[in-house]
Structures are given as C-alpha cells and as structure tokens.
Amino acid sequence: MSRDLALRGAIIGLLAAGGGAVAGDLSSTSDSGITWALAIIAAGVAGGMAAWLALRVPARAVREVAEASARLAEGELDQRVQVVGGPANELTHGFNVMTGRVQELFDAVAAEHARLEAVFDASTDGMVALAADATVRFLNPAAVELFATSMTDAVGRPFIHSARDFELDALVRRVAISSEGETSVISFGPNRTPLRAAALPIRNGGDWAVLLMLTDLTEVNRVDQVRRDFLGNVSHELRTPLASIRALVETLEDGGAETPEETAEFMRRIRQQVDRLTSLVIELLDLSRIESGAIELVPESIDLSNLIAEAASLLQTRAESQGVTIECPATDGLSIEGDRTSLLRVASNLLDNAIKYSPRGGRIHAQTVDEGELAALSVRDEGPGIAEQDLPRVFERFYKGEASRSTSGTGLGLAIVKHIVRAHGGTVTAANAPEGGAVFTVRLPRAFVGAKPAQQR
Structure with missing residues (x-):
C-alpha cells in the first residue's frame, strides 16, 4: 500500500513539475519556448502513464490521457479527460488541472503579447529587437519604413543588412557586449535624416538581447x-x-x-x-x-461683402494717403458662420498688406466667390508680386521677403491671418496673379466648424 501511494505521489509531482515548467517558459512569449513546454507536458504525462500501467489502471483512461497529451503537445490547449473513479482518478484529475492552468497561462501571455504588439505597431519611433550577435528578431512598422525593408527580409538576418549603416550596427554590438545602454545622434541615409538612436540591453529576454529605438529628430530640429x-x-x-x-x-x-x-x-x-x-x-x-486657443470664437452669420466693406472703411484714410483705391465687391448675399471680430481682422490685415505693396495710383481688388460648401475671399494688389522663393514662407512670423525689406510693419499680420483662418477650419494661400501683383485667397466653410474653448484664458 505504501508503495502504491509513493508511486501516485511521484506521478502527481511529475505533472505539477510539468505545469511549473510551462508557466516559467510561457513567460518568455517565444514560440520555441511554448513548443518546448508542451513537449515537457507530454513527457510528464507519458511517464505517469507508464507507472500507472504497472498498477493496472483501466486501459480506456490511459488511452484517453495519451491521446489528449498528444493533442496538447501539438498546441491544442483545450484538452480535458473525463474523470473516472478508482485508481485512474488522480491521473485524470491531475491532467485536467494542469491543462486548465496551462490554458490560463497561455491566454494571459497571448493577451500581453497582443498589447505589446499594439504598442510597437502604433509607435512612430522605429523599434528593433536584436539577438546578441546583432541578428534581427523583430522590428515594428516604423522601422520597416525607415529602413525601406520588409519583415520577412529583415528578421533572422544580420542588422547591417537592413540598416545599411555601420554606425548603428556598431552601436547595437557594443551594447550587446557591454550590457549597458547607450544613446547616440546620427545622420541616417542618403537624406542625412537626424536620428536619436537609443540601444538598451534586454535582460532575461530569451533570444532578445538589445532593443534599439530610433526617433526622427527632423521636426524637433525644425x-x-x-x-x-x-x-x-x-x-x-x-x-x-x-x-x-x-x-x-x-x-x-x-x-x-x-x-x-x-x-x-x-x-x-x-x-x-x-x-x-x-x-x-x-x-x-x-x-x-x-x-x-485662448481667444473664444463666437459664431454668427456674416455677409462677406459687408465684412470687406467695413475693413476697407477702417483703412480708407491710410489708402488715400498712399494714393491707393480699394475696390470692394457688391453685396451678393454670400454669408458664412464665423467670429465677426476675428474675421474682420483677417480682411483688414489682407487689405493693409495690399496697401503696403501697392504703387501710388494702384488699385486693390477684393472679391468673394461662392464655392458651394466653402466661401472664398480674395484680395489682389497691383504691386511687384512675391518672389517664388518667398511664397512658401509669407505666413511665417516676422518673415520679410526681398521686396518687403524696405516696408514698415511688424511682420506678424499674415501670421495672424493664417491662425485665425485655421481656427475657423479654413485655408489661406498666396500666389502671383497672372495680370501682376499678389493675390491672397481665404477659403472658409459656410458652416462654423471652429473649436470653441471651454473657457476664456
């Protein structure tokens, strides 16, 4: 009787050891580790079966456990065996407890793996996991795009094959050897893109030895x-x-x-x-x-033609002193929803800018156009126009092109126009008119789409 109890205890201990090995190995999240863990389970069950055969366990119970063990080893983790009475009870019950625990551990690891994968995929920084010999084990979509490669072409091959950069390759190799993190700023690729490369050692990471994170510094530098x-x-x-x-x-x-x-x-x-x-x-x-966003936008119905006429009236004295005539559009009923005060400033700044660059005796042409869901407001002067190299920058703060260096002004008027228009969900562009001079065009949604701050700051 004591021999029977000892043998039963050994079998249950073997099953428990198999479950513990699975728990430890699943935490590494590697496919090879999971396969190895399942093999341990199968071996443990097989050993238990052999011992129980010696004690004349019913053949049906032994066969069910053997078949379930084989399926478990192939990755079918939902295996359960019907519990029967007699000597086979402890074997079948122990098997079911162990497989249930394995299923729980596997589900937990799979959920954690999915969360980590989602983080990696969503990151705008490039992430590369490497083995100690600088072989690529994983890289996220941002790294795939940065290196202009593919997952299948990169994984399992030396890092230099994907990166094609000796400085980066040397960095990850140094960290793999020293097990100490290191950060460097490099110029990467033919465009000399500035990158911050942070290589971190991974301890107890299985075949992952180094994690490389790559941050594009172009926007930061700009x-x-x-x-x-x-x-x-x-x-x-x-x-x-x-x-x-x-x-x-x-x-x-x-x-x-x-x-x-x-x-x-x-x-x-x-x-x-x-x-x-x-x-x-x-x-x-x-x-x-x-x-x-500290200025609150209060939308109301605005007739654009009336708005331009009001702005022109405010600038009439200045225009006359410059010998410039402002031609306003006739009222056409084109209306939008927007903040009247801020949009009046848009019209005033555009007209003021046109007066500044108009020659004496020149005319400023303002007009509105119905573009369906959008309403356009344009202001054209008869000045020298804008140099091509200056066009992309005319809305920058303090920017003054060659033609404007002799004119007065703060250099902030057009920047204010741009931000007010954007706050209304619209766009503003600058171009040279075919007939000469510069033309500024504002397009605004007819319905108000601007964000209204929760409170005035």
Missing part, C-alpha cells in the same frame, strides 16, 4: 530652429525702434532741436517709434493667444 529665429526676430524688431527713440531723445537732450518746429518733428518721430513698439507688442500678444 521647431527648435523656428524658436531661435523667433527670438532673434523679436530682439531685432524691438531693438530697432528702441535705438531710434534713444537717438532722438539724446539729440533733444544735446540741444539738437533749435526751433519749436524741429522739436515737434523730433517728438513726432519718437511717437512714431513708440506706436511701432506698441503695435508689435499687441500683435505678439494677440498671436500668442490665437495660437494657444
């Missing part, structure tokens, strides 16, 4: 350059009028104005520079608020 340009432009725009004011004040202090008329002229020029500074600061603050 934004940083824009920031530097912006700070430089602000400094220049502030320094110029301040220097003029200082020079004028020092001249007055030194008695440079000998008559009341000369003093008045100096004061006029000082006020002019102060007004320029005031306009710059106001437009900077306004642009910042528009870009951050």
